[in-house]
Structures are given as C-alpha cells and as structure tokens.
Amino acid sequence: MRRFLVYGNRYWESMRNSLENVIIIFRNVWQSAVRMLLYAVFQVKAMLKIQRVINVSNAPPVSLKREKTGDWEIKQGSGGLVACVDPVMSKDHENLWLANLGMNINDKKNKRPGSVASIPESLSFPSTNTLGLPLIKQTIAEVFFHVLADDDMDAPKNEKQKKAREEMSLLGVLNNYNRGNYKLNPVVVQEEDYNVYYGGISNGLLWPALHNLPEYIVSEYNDEKILRSHWCAYVRVNYQFAIDAVRNSRPQDFIWIHDYHLMLVGMIMQSLDQHLEVGFFLHIPFQPPGEFFSKYSTVGFAVLRGLLRFTKVGFQTHRDRTKYIELVQHYFGTAKIVYDSKMDIYSVTNEGWTCSLGVFPVSIKNDDFLKFVDLPETIKLKNEIRKRVMGENPPQDGRFFFSVERFDYTKGIMEKLQAYKRYFEKHPDRIGKDVLYQIAVTNRRSVDTYRVYQDECIELADKINETFKSTENPTWKPLIFQTDGLQRSELVAAYLAMDIGVVTPKKDGMNLVAKEMLVCNPKAGLVLSTGAGSEIQFTTAGLYTEKEKNYHRIANVFDADAYCDAFYAAALEPEDMRAEHGKRLHEFIMANDIERWSSAFLDPSWTHEVIRPTQVIFNYISRSSPATIELL
Ligand SMILES: O=P(O)(O)OC[C@H]1O[C@H](O[C@H]2O[C@H](CO)[C@@H](O)[C@H](O)[C@H]2O)[C@H](O)[C@@H](O)[C@@H]1O
C-alpha cells in the first residue's frame, strides 16, 4: 500500500512537472506569437505608411482671395503643375503638400508679392558653411506669429499685432481646408528673399535659360555682383524649403520636389539627413545655352550638380534628358554614367552620390475634364461662346481658332499674332470668316521682360483688329484677345465650341492645354509646334509621320509664311478628315492618363536606392528623431 502511495505521489509529481513544462512551453509559444504578431503589425504599419507622398513646390495648389469683409476665400488653383500633381496627392489625405502661399494670395491691400521692384539694391554677401553654401539668416520673429492662432483675443493693440491677427485668420482657413483634403502646409520665407528668388533668379534667369531663350534673361545679371547676391537669396529660400521638408518627413516617405525654383533642395536635404529618398521632377525643358556655364557659371554649375544629389530625377522628354546627360559628361569628366536600355534609365555616380534619371511625359486626369463635357450647362455655355466669338450669323465655312495659355513669351503668342496677320494678307479669302479667340492669362508682371512682352502683344492685337475689316460681314472681328483666365468648366465649354486648337509655344516642358483640347473635343483640329513637349510625345508615338499627319505641325514659329499656311490648311480641312485625326489623338491621350505618369515616377523599381520596410525598422532603432518615433 505504501509502495502504491509512493508510486502514486511520484506519478502525480511527474504529471505536475509535465503539466508545468507544458504550461511553460505554451507560455513561451504564446509570448513568441504575441511578439511575432506585434512585429508583423509593426511591419504592416510601416509598409502601409510607406505610401505617404510629401510634395514640395513653390506655388500651392490653391489660390487665396481676401473678401471685402476681410474673410479669406480659398479656391482650387490652376496651372499645369497643379493640374497634374493634384490628382496624385488627392489619393490619400495623409499626403502632405509644402508650398509658399505668397504668390497665390490676392490681397489688394498689400503690394504685389514677387515684385522685382522691391529687390534691395545691394544684398550683402552672407558667410558660408562647409559646403560653400550661404548660411541662412535667422528669420524675423513676426513671420512665425501666425502659428499662435487663438480666436478669443482682445482687440489688437497695435498695427503689428493687427497684421499678425490677419495671418491667423488665414491659418484658420487653411486648417479648414486640411480637414477635407490632403494636408497643405505653408513654407514661410522672408519677403525680400522671396522676391529675389521668384522674380529674379527663378523667372529672370532659370526660366529663360532652361527654355533656351537667353534674350529674355534680365539684363541686371550682366553684373556678376548682383547675380551672386541674388543667387544667395535663391539658396536661402531653397534652404527654407529643404528644412521644412526634412522636418515634416519620416524615413519611409517619398519626398517629391517640383521644378526649377527648388533645384538645390535635394543637395541641402542630403546634407541634413542622408536617409531620405528625394525625387525631383522638372516640368520645364532643360535646354540651357552655352552662356549658362560661362556668363552665369555661378548658377549653371550649381544647378547641374544639384540635380545629381536627388535620388531620382524625371524629365518631360528625351530631348531634355539627353541634353542634361551630355552636359554632365562634358563638365564632370569623372562622373560614372550607366545606361539601362531595358528600363530606359540612366544612373550617374558623381562625388559619391548616385542618381537615377528617367523620362516621364506629364498628362492630365482625363475624367476631371470629361465630367463637364455632357452637362447641359456646358452645352449651353458652349453655344453662347460660339455665338459670342463667331457672331449671330457666321458664314458656314467660318472657322473658330482657339488658344489659351499664360501670357508668357515661351508660349509664342507674339509669333502667333504675326502669323495671323500674315494669314489675312496672304489669304484674303478668309477675311470676314475666321476668328481667333486668344486667352493670354496675365502673370509674372513683376518681371520686366514679361511686362514689355505683354504690352507689345496687346499693341499688335489691336493693330490686327484695326487693319482687317469685312464689308460683307461688318460685325466681324478677326481677333478676340482676353487676359482673364477661365474656370475649368468654362474652359471645357470653349474647347467644345472651337473648330481648331492652336498651341504653338517656342518651347514648353509639355503643354497640357493641347491634351485637354483633344480629350474634350475629338472632332477638333490642332495646330501644334515642335517646341511643345506634347508634340515630341505625339511624334514618338507615331502620330505624325510622312504617311499620317494627325495635326498641323509648325516647325518654326518665326516663319510667319509657313505658319500662316498651316492656319490655312487647318481652316480648309474637311470636317470628316479633321474628326478622324482628332480621334487618333484623343485615343492616345485617353490611354496615357495622369495615373500612368505618377505611378511610373513613383515606382521604386527604377531607382538604385529603394527604402524597404526592414530598413525603416532599422532606421527606427538607430535613430531617435521625433519623426521616427511616430512610426509606432
Ligand atoms: O506659378 P507661376 O509662376 O504662375 O507659373 C505656373 C506654372 O507654370 C509652369 O508649368 C510647367 O508645367 C506644366 C506641367 O508639367 C507643363 O505642361 C508646362 O509646359 C510647364 O511650363 C511651371 O513649370 C510651374 O512651376 C508654374 O507653377
């Protein structure tokens, strides 16, 4: 019995031990499972958050107007950059857009921002850091006041406080906007610097130089001292954008910098944080003349070098990327250049940094335009526009030519007017029949070259209307010239009302108007110049060959004779032929929606450096900045 009890105890003891072991094993397995689960959740969270895009551009996607009441009104902005980037950003409310709001604030009380007239005569040379870049001055305290928004305040004590309050109410409007959209954060820049950066270096030098129109570079830059001091302001503003971009980014974000205003941001960001993936897209051509690297070398070489410090760079056309690679080869002899023909990507390694360079022709979000086409109010407006332009009883064979663009010398408006004048001289049979409706939206008047150009164009437009009259059609006017822009709904109605779209820039990064015209109105004819990136894209796609010419091509906008013959051919083209060509262009644009552009640019597979979730976790462990802690 005792033996039995001993065995019984031992049995229970071993049973208890086994049970304890099972519990320990179970507990370990459970703990490991929980740990693995937490790790997996962490990974998924990191992977999910990898999608955030931080977009950085000079101009914001909105325009702001102060009402008579003093309240701010916020509206969707226009312009090519906004038209193509906004759909990408709208996909996720977590995305963030950093931009300066100054240019898009329409506040008549204040003097116009971006005015070169307010450029200080002499800007002192600032001291430089180890990279040889100027140090930014401490931004004056008042410009930060607007972040202290508080609605329950006493009446302002003085003017300074009153101004600060006004900025606060603007912040309130922005906060509202951010609740229903992706986030929009203002980049605060000193006004003096901003004017020099925007009206001086960006639009007085980089814009004309990169469009290969050196005759429009402002004459002040013949003076090396002015050039260098203005360049310092450009660098300071780029610093401000770069600092804000770094502050607002997490390692897994993709930071996307846009356009010629911000060409040094990649270089500055890399010097602040090497873990960030920073892409750059150039919306304008890259065709600098030789003097960009001789007369304006301070700027020329910095720009060439600055682009190589982005992780990836996108150009609109092969024409522009080829030019860039040729210049890198020429000036940076030690740079290692590799071409991947399968991907059509160049990798350039220079000074220890590697950059991938691709070609991504920008487009539009077709649905954003097509949704207006069949609306009864659009049809009504289309009929009204046609009547207003062509008259009550137009001749049956009269043609409605339509152009719409910013009032910019790159758009070839002067050359178009000269060719249009020549048209009626050479083909008088068109007098009393055809009308050109030209919308040239006034902009950048703060830059001297723009003001002069715009005034000269308006003078020529008046002359055309004075010169050509029709006795058979006495109310006929050959030209309607308008400097106010149209809202998108009105623009679509005008596209539908026209017979022939005229898009003839001297040089243009892409030109979205050409695409919008044919998406909305496949029956329309198109006169298109070889300076437009869209023309290069259409030719590459086989839409203009010896056998099949789907538009009227202008090879040289300065050749008024050949240009006006293209007007003539377009006016006489039978409607069924015109519609057949229009349909081909329409189908091509429909198949190459903006979605294709953005997903191709954002696709991580074409760059040498992809930030992966594991790397994000590693970064999280090894870094302690607040941005990474947010990952948890
Ligand atoms: O901001 P602004 O000075 O008033 O100028 C408006 C924008 O004009 C430019 O647009 C370019 O981008 C388009 C889209 O890629 C392209 O189709 C066009 O050919 C280009 O000229 C400029 O690049 C933007 O930065 C300006 O905001």
Ligand SMILES: O=c1ccn([C@@H]2O[C@H](COP(=O)(O)OP(=O)(O)O)[C@@H](O)[C@H]2O)c(=O)[nH]1
């Ligand atoms: O009165 C106007 C004139 C232009 N646009 C828009 O501005 C953009 C112009 O882009 P584009 O690429 O043709 O030239 P950019 O002005 O960017 O150089 C297009 O999306 C047009 O629809 C507009 O909304 N209203």
